[in-house]
Amino acid sequence: MKKIQRGTLVFAIGAILVFAIIQVLLSLQILNSFWFTIIRIGAVMAIVSLGLNLIYGFNGQFSLGQWAFYAIGAYASADATYRWTQLHSALGVLVLLFAVVLSGVAILLIGRWVSRIRGMDALSQFALYLIATVLLVWVAVLLGKALDASVTAFLASLPKNVSLQIVFFVCIILAGLLAAEVSFLFGLPVLTLGSDYFGIATLGLTIIVKVLLDNSDTMLGFPEMKGARGMIGIPKITTWFWVFTFLILAIVITRNLLLSSYGRAIISVREDEIAAKAMGIDIAFYKTLTFVIGSFFAGVAGALYAHINGFLHPNTFNFIKSFDPLIIVVFGGLGSVTGTVAASFAWALVLEGFLRLWLPEGFETWRFVVYPLLLLIMMLLKPNGLLGNYEIAYLRNLIPPLRNKNENQTPPPPPLTVATDTQEVKS
C-alpha cells in the first residue's frame, strides 16, 4: 500500500514537473513552434494509443478502427467550435450536447431494458439502439435550435477568451462521448466477431468514415466541413495545458480502471475468453466497455488534434495512417502504459523531428526508408516492444504481463465459437 502511494506521489510530482518544464521552455521560446507542434502531436498520439492499448493490449481486441473515432472526434468538435468562432452561434455545441446526452441516456435505458428481458441478439439490439439514436438526434437538433439564441447570448456575455475556452472544453468532452457512442453502436454487432475479423471490420469502419468525410459537404450536409477541400477556420486553441491535462487524465483513468475489478475482468478476457466466461464474466459487456472507453480517448484526442493546426482534411484520416497507433502500441510494448506514452513521443519526435533534421540534404526522400528499417530492427531486437512490460512505479505491478501466446504452446483462443456460443446460451 505504501509503495503505491509513493509511486503516486512520484508520478504526480513528475507530471507537474514535466508540465512546468515544457511550459517554461515554451514561454522562453527555447522550444520553437516546430518542436511545440511535434510535442502536442506526440501527446495526442499518446492519448489515441492509450485507448488502443486498452482495447488491444489489455482486452485483446485487434482494432484498426481507432483512427475512425479519432476522425469523428476531430470533425465533431471542430464543427462546433467553428460555428462558435466563425458564425457566433452555439448551435453546434448545443446540438452536439443534446445528441450526446440524449443518446447516452437512451443507450443506458435501453441497455437496462434489454438486459432484463434477455435473449436479444446483438444485431436486434443494434437495430433498436440505432432507431432510438436517430430519433433522438433529430430531437436534439430541434432542441438545439430552440435554445440556440439564449445560450449564445449567455456565452457572448462572458469574456471572449473564457467563453471560447468553455466551448472548447465542452467540445472535447462531447467529442469523446460522441466517439464513444458511435463505437458502442458499431461495436455491438461487430464485437461478436473473432479477433482478426474484428480488426478487418474496424478497418472497414475507418475507410467508411474517410469516404463520408470526403463527401461531408454533399452527403452529410455539413457545408462548412467542405468535404475533400479541407475544413478551415477552426480556432487554434490546443495549448500544452489542455493536451497535457487530458494525457494525464487518460493515464489516470487507464490505471484506475485496470486497478479495479473491471480491469481484472478486462484482462481476463484477453487471457482466455472461455476461462473468463466460466468464472462468470460477461465477456460481451467487458469487450464493449473497453472498446467504448478506448474510443472515448480517441475522440478526445481527435478534438485536441483538430485545434492544433486549425485545419482538417480527410487525408489525415486515411486508413494507412490508422496503423500508426497500432505501431506505437506494439512498439511501446503491448499492455504497457508507460511504453505506449514513451513510444508516442518517440514516434513523433523521431519521425517528424529528428529525421527531418538529421537526414542530409538531398536525402529527404529517405525519411520513409529509414523509418520502416528502424521499425524492423526494433521489432527483431525487441519483439515485445521497446519497454516490454516495464512500468513506472505508479503503474507497476497492477497488470499481469502479457502472456506469450505462442502457438507452439497453446493454440490461440477460438473466439468465434465463443461468440456463437454466447448467443446460443442466451437464447
Added chain:
Amino acid sequence: MKSRVLLSFVLLVTLVLAACQPAAPTEAPAAEQPTKAPAAEQPTEAPAAEQPASTEPIKIAMLVPLSGPVPTFGVSTRDGGMLAVEEWNAKGGVLGRKIEAVVEDSQCTPDPAVNAANKVIDTDKVKYIVGETCSSASIPVSEIAEEKGIVQISPTSTNPTVTTKADGTAKKFVFRACFIDPFQGLAMAKFATEKGYKTAFIMLDQGNDYVRGLAEAFEKSFTELGGKIVGKETYTSQDTDFSAILTKVAESKAEVLYLPDYYNIVNLVGAQAKEKGVTAVMMGGDGWDSADLDLKAADGGFFSNHYSPEDTRPIVQDWVKNYNAKFGSTPDALATLAYDATNILLASIEKAGVDDPVKVAEAMASIEWEGVSGKITFDEQHNPIKSAAVLQVKDGKVSFVASVAP
C-alpha cells in the same frame, strides 16, 4: 483509498498550479495569434539581425511531397524550382546574394506539411516558401506563413482558401502561381461549346479538391453555354478499375468526357475507355501536362494548360530545353509552375530591394512577370491573371490548338 485521496489532492494541486499560471493556457495562442496584426513589428527585428551579414545567402524553402502517395509530383516541383534557383545563382543571385534552397518533405498531407513549414521557418530561419504542391497541405502552411509573416507562393494549389482567410479576405503573405479552378473549367467549357459538342460526362476524384473544383466549374459553365451534362461520376485516387463508370459513359453517348485529373488517372481511364468502346472526346486540365502522359491512351483528347511547348517565346523554349538537358524529360505542369513560382518570388525580392518579407509581399502583389506560363499579374485575391492554352493530343504528340483569354 488513501492513494486515491492523495491522487485527487495532487490533481487539485496541478489544476491550481495551472490556474495560478494564467499565462500558461493563454500564452500559446497569444504567441500565435497577435502576430497577425503587428506583422510590421516582426520585420523590424528581422532585418536588424540580418543586415550586418548581407553577404549571407538568401534562403528559400521548398515544401514538396517527396513521400506519401504522390512523390513524383514533389520531384517535379522540386526540379522545376531548383532550376530557377540555379539560373538566378548563375546570374549572380538576388540583391548580390546567393540563393540557397532548403527542400523539405511535406507529404501532401496537413500534419507533415505543418511540421515541415515550422522546421524551415524556425530551424532554418527561412523567410520565403515555395510550396506546397497539394492544396490540403498548402492551406495549413499558408496559415502559419500568414501568422509569422513569411512569404509563401504555392505553385499548384488551386483551392481558393489557400490565399484567402475564412472571412474571404486575402492573406497578405500568400500567393499562388496557378489558375484557380473556375478559369480552366470555363476555358474548356467554352472550347467544347465552340467545337459544337452538346453533351458531356464528368468524371471526378471525390477526394481531390483540384479535380473537384475544375469539374464543378466546367459543369456550371458548360450548362450556362447551353450544353448538357448527361452524367457525373466520382472515383477515388486509388481506384484503378474504371470499367463501371466507363460503361456508363459509353451508354450515355456523351460527346465529351471531361476528366480534369492528373495524368496517372488519365492514362488508366484512357486505356480502359478504348476497351469499353467509349467514343467521347476526352478533355481535361493542366494535370494532363506531363512527359508521362500515355499519348496512346489519351489520343484525341484536349486539355487546357498554362503554355504550349510549341510557343516560340524564348523563355518557353529555353525552359523546355534546359529542363530537358538537366533531367532528360520534357517538363510537366508541376515543374513549369514551380519554375514560375520560384522566379516570381526571386523577382519580387529583387524588386523589393530588401530581404524583408513584408516588402517582398507588397512587391509581389504588384509584380508583372513574364513567365513560362504567360504574363502574370496578381489580382486582389493573390491569384494570377493569365491566359490558358488548349492543347490536343494527337498521333503521339501534343500540339497547340487555341488560346483562351481570361
Added chain:
Amino acid sequence: MRASTATSKSILLEYIIKRRWLGNGLLILVGLFAVYRLAVELINNPILFFQQVINGLQLGFVYALIALGYTMVYGIVRLINFAHGDVFMVGAFISFYGVTRLQLHTWVSSVFPSFPPVAAQIIGAVTVVLLAMVTCSVLAFTIERVAYKPLRNAPRISALITAIGVSFFLEYFGALSFVFSPNFITYKRPFDVTTWYLNKGGIASLQSGQAIPPGSVIFSNIFVIIVISSILLMLALQYIVRNTKVGKAMRAAAYDKPTARLMGINVDGIISVTFGIGAAFAGAAGMLYAIAFPQVFFWMGIIPGLKAFVAAVLGGIGSIPGAFVGALIMGQAEVLSAAYISTPMRDAIAFSILIIVLLIRPTGIFGEPTREKA
C-alpha cells in the same frame, strides 16, 4: 431456451426476440433495397447490366489471384501479410522491366523466326510471367527469413508490425529514383488489345473508334486472358495443396504445427515454401493486373492488396475456393455498387458487405465454422 420473464413478456415480444426479427429485419431491409435497385436496373437495361457484370468479373478474377496468396499465408501462419500487396507491386515492375528492357516477350520470335507468331507470343508472355513469379518468390522467401522467421515465437502482433514495416520499406525504397522511381509508369502490354462484341448476331471484333453496336455486350482479350490464367493458376494451386507432398505438409502444418513437427515435417521450411508460392501468385497477379490497368507505380500494391485480403476474409480465410468466390463477390460488389448505388460509397459498400457476411457467417463463406486453424 427458457425465457425467465416469459410471463411478464407479451407473446409478440417474445416471438420478435426469439426469431431475432429486429436484427434480421434490418439486414433483410438492406438486402431488399439492394435487390430492388439491381432488379430495376436489370429490367430497365439488361444489356448494360450484363456489361457491368462482365466488368465485375474481370476485376474479381484479378483480386482472386492476389487473394490466393493471402489466404495461403494466413491459413498457415495466421499472419496478415501486409507486404503481400507490395510483393505484388514488385511483380508488376519486374514484368514491366522484362517487357521493356529485356524484351523477353519477343525472345521466341527473335531466336526462332519460323515459329508460329501466336504461339511465340504466348511463350514469350509466359516467360515474363515466370520471371516475375520467380523473382517474387525469392523476394518473399528472403522477407520471410529476415523479418518473420525470427519472430515466430514472439506475439503474433510483432510479426504483423514487421509486415507493415516491410510493406513501407518496399514502397518507399521502391520510390527512390534509382530503384523503381516515384513516377507513374505506363505499362507496355506484351500484346495488343482486341475487343469483341457479343450480341444476337454472334461475336465480332470491334474496330478502334467504332461505337458499340446497340444491344451488345463487349469484352476484350484481356478479360479472356485474365479469366483463363486465374482459373489455371487456381487449379494449379489446388493441385499443389491437395495432391503433392508439399501440399500435404502445408495442410498438416496449418492444422497443427507441433504435431506436424512430431510427424517429421520441417515446419519452418514449409512456411517458407508457402510464402514463396503465395508470392509467386502475387507476381503473376502483378503482371495480369498491370495488363488490365496499364500503369505501374510504387504505391499500386496497397489497395488491391487490401481488397484482395478482404475478399479472402469474405470467402473464408484459409480456403482456396473461398478466396476465389470471395474475390468474385468483391469484384461484383464494387462494380455494381459503383454502377447502380453510389460511386463514392463503393468501398464503403464493399466493406459493409464484408461486415454483414461476417455477422451471418463469422468465418466467411467457405470458412470452417467449428475450429480456427492454429
